[in-house]
Amino acid sequence: MIETVATKPFDDQKPGTSGLRKKVAHFSQPHYAENFLQSIFDVAERGPGATLVIGGDGRYFNRPVIEKAIRMAAANGFGRVVVGQNGLLSTPAASHLIRQRKAAGGIVLSASHNPGGPDGDFGIKYNIGNGGPAPEAITEATFKRSRTLQEYKISDAPAPDLSVVGETTIEAMVVEVVDPVADYAELMQTLFDFGKIRALIAGGFTLSFDAMHAVTGPYAKTILEGLLGAPEGTVVNGVPLEDFGGGHPDPNAVHAAELIARMMGPDAPDFGAASDGDGDRNLIVGRGIVVSPSDSLAMLAADIQRAPGYTQGITGIARSMPTSQAADRVAAKRGVKLYETPTGWKFFGNLLDAGMVTICGEESAGTGSDHVREKDGLWAVLLWLNILADRKESVKAVVEGHWQEFGRTYYQRHDYEEIDSKAAEGLMGSLRDRLASMSGQRFGTLVVSEADDFSYKDPIDGSISTGQGVRILFSGGARIVFRLSGTGTKGATLRVYIERFEPDAAKHDIAPQEALSELIDTADVIGEITKRTGRSAPDVIT
Numbered sequence: 001m002i003e004t005v006a007t008k009p010f011d012d013q014k015p016g017t018s019g020l021r022k023k024v025a026h027f028s029q030p031h032y033a034e035n036f037l038q039s040i041f042d043v044a045e046r047g048p049g050a051t052l053v054i055g056g057d058g059r060y061f062n063r064p065v066i067e068k069a070i071r072m073a074a075a076n077g078f079g080r081v082v083v084g085q086n087g088l089l090s091t092p093a094a095s096h097l098i099r100q101r102k103a104a105g106g107i108v109l110s111a112s113h114n115p116g117g118p119d120g121d122f123g124i125k126y127n128i129g130n131g132g133p134a135p136e137a138i139t140e141a142t143f144k145r146s147r148t149l150q151e152y153k154i155s156d157a158p159a160p161d162l163s164v165v166g167e168t169t170i171e172a173m174v175v176e177v178v179d180p181v182a183d184y185a186e187l188m189q190t191l192f193d194f195g196k197i198r199a200l201i202a203g204g205f206t207l208s209f210d211a212m213h214a215v216t217g218p219y220a221k222t223i224l225e226g227l228l229g230a231p232e233g234t235v236v237n238g239v240p241l242e243d244f245g246g247g248h249p250d251p252n253a254v255h256a257a258e259l260i261a262r263m264m265g266p267d268a269p270d271f272g273a274a275s276d277g278d279g280d281r282n283l284i285v286g287r288g289i290v291v292s293p294s295d296s297l298a299m300l301a302a303d304i305q306r307a308p309g310y311t312q313g314i315t316g317i318a319r320s321m322p323t324s325q326a327a328d329r330v331a332a333k334r335g336v337k338l339y340e341t342p343t344g345w346k347f348f349g350n351l352l353d354a355g356m357v358t359i360c361g362e363e364s365a366g367t368g369s370d371h372v373r374e375k376d377g378l379w380a381v382l383l384w385l386n387i388l389a390d391r392k393e394s395v396k397a398v399v400e401g402h403w404q405e406f407g408r409t410y411y412q413r414h415d416y417e418e419i420d421s422k423a424a425e426g427l428m429g430s431l432r433d434r435l436a437s438m439s440g441q442r443f444g445t446l447v448v449s450e451a452d453d454f455s456y457k458d459p460i461d462g463s464i465s466t467g468q469g470v471r472i473l474f475s476g477g478a479r480i481v482f483r484l485s486g487t488g489t490k491g492a493t494l495r496v497y498i499e500r501f502e503p504d505a506a507k508h509d510i511a512p513q514e515a516l517s518e519l520i521d522t523a524d525v526i527g528e529i530t531k532r533t534g535r536s537a538p539d540v541i542t
Helices: 032-043 062-075 091-100 136-146 182-191 194-202 216-227 257-264 293-306 326-334 345-353 377-391 395-406 421-438 517-527 529-533
Strands: 002-006 020-023 051-056 080-088 105-109 121-128 151-155 166-170 173-178 207-210 271-275 282-286 289-291 316-320 337-341 359-362 366-369 408-419 446-453 470-474 479-484 492-502
Touching: 002 062, 032 062, 032 121, 032 136, 032 151, 051 062, 051 091, 062 080, 062 105, 062 121, 062 151, 062 166, 062 173, 080 091, 091 105, 091 121, 091 182, 091 377, 121 136, 182 216, 182 377, 194 377, 207 216, 207 257, 216 377, 257 271, 257 282, 271 377, 282 293, 282 377, 282 395, 289 293, 289 395, 293 316, 293 326, 293 359, 293 366, 293 377, 293 395, 293 408, 316 326, 316 345, 326 337, 326 395, 326 408, 337 345, 345 359, 345 366, 366 377, 377 395, 408 421, 408 517, 408 529, 421 446, 421 470, 421 479, 421 492, 421 517, 421 529, 446 517, 479 517, 492 517, 492 529, 517 529
Parallel strands: 051 080, 051 105, 080 173, 207 271, 316 337, 316 359
Antiparallel strands: 002 151, 020 121, 105 121, 166 173, 271 282, 282 289, 359 366, 408 492, 446 470, 470 479, 479 492
16 A cells, blocks of 8 residues: 655755765655655656666665665656666666666665765665656756655555565565676676677786675676676675775775785785676776776776677767866877866766767776666676786786876875865855956966866856866966865865876886875965864875
8 A cells, every 4th residue: 555654854955976975864754765765756757657677885874775765766657667786786787777777766775885884875876767866857857856854655565575686566565686797797798798708817917806795796706706707706896785894995005005015015816806886987906006997097098999798899988077177188199079067977977868978987996888877886897807908018007008108197086085064165155256366376386277167068058167267377286176075974074186297208107196196285375274274284195
């Protein structure tokens, strides 16, 4: 029977860059998750008897919310729900399923790279029918609806056993539990030369993949150890756990320190990689070298035609504004357009749908292509392996060869986490107030050539996004970018992006901290970071 439950609106259900994220305790409030789900169902477009995909990264609180989402979908007129076995679906696998099944959309339950467990974070994101994150028009409508919601609908029938693959029914809706890995693994085999990668591994090439006790464990085990023949134990931390084993599932130098130490050691494998909580981010490490996400995007774009699914090359490249301009130089040399968008994968969707770009990337370790409408961690790993197998070179040789051809872009992101929200807003407000007078100012040897608050007009639908981050550009092409992240759940996260291009190959061995030292000092002066936040150093440097 369908029940109509009286509720009261919450005033804090505004989705951020990647859906609604809060602490588990906050999401556990009575009606909180139900209200947000009902708000999505009320505003998202769908036809009668539509299909909905549901899955998540396995973090704490996923199972009860998935069960509620299934029962609410039945009460709201969906004809079919496709859900991953045990509630698991990586974000790129969910995107693929939405597209493959021609679903109206999908509910993705994840807080991505944020910590899990009872004291950790939780999130709900809605993806539309193209498989990508809901655009701002839908997230704004969802928030508006959440402010007025007075009731939600839910079936009183129990949710099905999610551990059993197969079909059951709730009300008039079919619930189909599917193997979360199978369709995704099949897609990967259409894009990459698995035979060539298998031969590389059989020939003695060694690798290590850290799944960080997150959702990609089963995917990596099936693909790397199963289909590609890597030895058992290649995938470490491969069992998804509700608290990610007490770790922080963010594939960067701080939280993947174990992998990086392994790759810098005397007996290092040839190739190392990691992915995050929901499987959409990646870290690439070679023996003795860490590949920055911005560089990885540029290097994959430069060599993507080596993979069978991309033999025609690229139609264009898209990157988020804070991502380094290394990819711009590849686009220029390949004679294709480079699109600079705000942060958030949803901004790539229209470009991908229109066939204007083939590969996209963000400096926050996200890379993907037109095969889905999300960033895809394992896809990036497999493309790297395909390139290495084809070039028959080490990661370090590929990186250095790229720098030789395109120049090196020195780049760092400095994160100041959980700072006082008012202090963070004050810092950004002060920067914006000073933009008009900043051009021509000198800071040491650096002279400001331009300063602005980045805005974006979508070339497909004409929508405009403003206030996307303060850019300080210097003569010679160096730049500093300041923005507040939309992925945290406590206080504010200030992100400062620092970048300088070096065309001279003789200067490519300088340590990034040294190469960027003047810009780092200047960022503190211009942003008044220490003065306004009390922080003398960032919490994380990537």
